Amino acid sequence: MAVIQLTDLQLQNKRVLIRTDLNVPLDGTKITNDRRIRATLPTIELALDRGAGVLVVSHLGRPKTGVDNAHLSLQPVADCLRVLLKRPVELIKEWHSGLDVNAGEVKLLENIRFHSGETKNDPELARSLASLCDVYVNDAFGTAHRAHASTHGIVKYATESCAGMLLAAEIEALEQALANPKRPLVAVLGGSKISGKLEVLHNLKSLADKLLVGGGMANTLLLATGVNVGNSLVEKELINDAKAILEAAEIPLPVDVMTSESIDAESHAFLRLTDCIPSHEAIVDVGPETARQYAKTIAEAGTVIWNGPMGIFEIQQFAEGTRQVANAIANTNAYTLAGGGDTIAAIEQFDISHRLDYISTGGGAFLEFIEGKQLPGIEVLQRDS
Numbered sequence: 001m002a003v004i005q006l007t008d009l010q011l012q013n014k015r016v017l018i019r020t021d022l023n024v025p026l027d028g029t030k031i032t033n034d035r036r037i038r039a040t041l042p043t044i045e046l047a048l049d050r051g052a053g054v055l056v057v058s059h060l061g062r063p064k065t066g067v068d069n070a071h072l073s074l075q076p077v078a079d080c081l082r083v084l085l086k087r088p089v090e091l092i093k094e095w096h097s098g099l100d101v102n103a104g105e106v107k108l109l110e111n112i113r114f115h116s117g118e119t120k121n122d123p124e125l126a127r128s129l130a131s132l133c134d135v136y137v138n139d140a141f142g143t144a145h146r147a148h149a150s151t152h153g154i155v156k157y158a159t160e161s162c163a164g165m166l167l168a169a170e171i172e173a174l175e176q177a178l179a180n181p182k183r184p185l186v187a188v189l190g191g192s193k194i195s196g197k198l199e200v201l202h203n204l205k206s207l208a209d210k211l212l213v214g215g216g217m218a219n220t221l222l223l224a225t226g227v228n229v230g231n232s233l234v235e236k237e238l239i240n241d242a243k244a245i246l247e248a249a250e251i252p253l254p255v256d257v258m259t260s261e262s263i264d265a266e267s268h269a270f271l272r273l274t275d276c277i278p279s280h281e282a283i284v285d286v287g288p289e290t291a292r293q294y295a296k297t298i299a300e301a302g303t304v305i306w307n308g309p310m311g312i313f314e315i316q317q318f319a320e321g322t323r324q325v326a327n328a329i330a331n332t333n334a335y336t337l338a339g340g341g342d343t344i345a346a347i348e349q350f351d352i353s354h355r356l357d358y359i360s361t362g363g364g365a366f367l368e369f370i371e372g373k374q375l376p377g378i379e380v381l382q383r384d385s
C-alpha cells in the first residue's frame with residue numbers, strides 16, 4: 001500500500017498538524033502508561049528537526065454530551081509531552097478563530113472529541129482543522145479504522161497529507177506479515193470470545209499456512225466438533241460459524257487443556273485431555289502438550305502473527321500456556337508481529353517485548369487490518385487516490 005510519507009515532504013517553516021493517538025490510560029490526572037506518547041515522538045521530532053511548527057491533535061476517552069468532561073482534558077498529556085520533548089507544550093483550548101505556530105514550537109489542541117463533529121466526520125470541523133496547517137500528518141494508527149474529522153475528513157481540505165513515522169511503521173510491519181510473508185506463516189489466535197475473532201479467522205484461514213488457536217474462542221471451535229467443554233465460556237449461537245470455519249480450514253484444536261472449578265486467584269488448575277472435561281469445570285488455559293506442539297510449529301515458522309492470549313494469563317496458575325507460547329514467539333527466528341490490548345499486557349507480563357519484531361499500537365485497528373479490511377484513515381492517504 002503506497003501512502004505518502006512525512007519523509008517525502010518539505011517541512012521548512014511549514015505548519016504541520018499531526019493527528020496522534022494519545023489516548024493514554026489515566027488514574028485521575030496521572031498517566032499510568034506513556035507508551036502511546038513515546039510512540040509518537042519520532043514523528044514530532046522529525047517535523048521539528050526539519051524546521052516545522054507542530055500542532056498535535058488527539059482524542060482522549062469518550063467524552064459525553066451534556067456532562068462535565070473535565071477529567072478527559074489532555075492537560076496531563078501536554079505536561080508529559082513537555083518533559084519528553086524537553087520544550088514548552090501549550091495546551092490550546094480554543095482555536096476556531098485561528099492559531100499561529102512558529103518553527104520549533106509545539107502546541108497540543110485540547111481533546112478533539114470535545115467537538116461532537118469529530119466522530120461524525122463533520123466537514124466543517126475537518127475544514128477548520130485543515131485551515132490550521134500546511135501539512136496534515138496522520139500518525140494515529142489506533143484510530144485509523146475510524147473515519148473521523150481529524151483522521152479522514154481533514155484530508156479533503158488539507159494542502160498536503162501524509163502518514164507519520166508510526167503509521168508508516170505499522171503499515172510496513174502488517175504488510176510484511178500479511179501481504180508478503182516469509183513462509184510458513186503461522187497465525188496464533190486466542191482471547192476471550194470467538195465473536196470478536198470470526199472475521200480474523202475468516203481472513204487468516206486462507207492467508208496463513210497454519211492456524212494455532214487457544215483461549216476462550218477455541219472453546220466454541222471445540223464445541224463445534226462435539227467436545228463436551230463443561231462449564232467453559234462458549235458462544236453457542238456461533239456454533240454454525242465455527243463449524244463452517246473448521247470445514248474450510250484445517251485447524252488443529254488443543255489436545256489438552258487446563259480447567260478450573262471457578263475463575264479466581266485461589267482456585268486450582270487441573271490438567272485434562274480435551275475429550276475428558278468434567279461438566280462442572282471450565283477451560284482456563286491450553287495444556288502443556290498443546291503448548292509444546294504450538295511451540296514447535298512456531299519454531300519452524302517464517303512469520304508469526306499473534307493476537308489473543310492462550311488462557312486467563314492474568315491469574316498465575318492459568319498463565320502457563322500463554323507463557324510457553326509467548327516464549328516460543330520470542331525465541332523463533334521467524335518475523336514476529338503481535339497486537340491486541342490484552343496480548344500486549346501478556347507480552348509485558350512475560351517481559352518479551354524487546355524480543356518481538358513488531359508490536360502494533362492499535363487494538364481495534366490492528367484487528368481490522370488482520371481481518372483484511374481497508375482502514376479509512378490509511379486508505380485516504382494512498383498515493384493513487
Ligand code: ADP
Nearest residue numbers: 191192215216283284308311312340341342343
Ligand atoms: P486482545 O485484547 O489481545 O485482542 P482479547 O480481548 O480477545 O485479546 O482476550 C483477552 C482475554 O481473554 C484475557 O483477558 C483472558 O483472560 C481471556 N481469556 C483467555 N482464555 C480464556 C478462557 N479459556 N476463558 C475465558 N477467558 C479467557
Ligand code: MG
Nearest residue numbers: 340341342343
Ligand atoms: Mg482485549
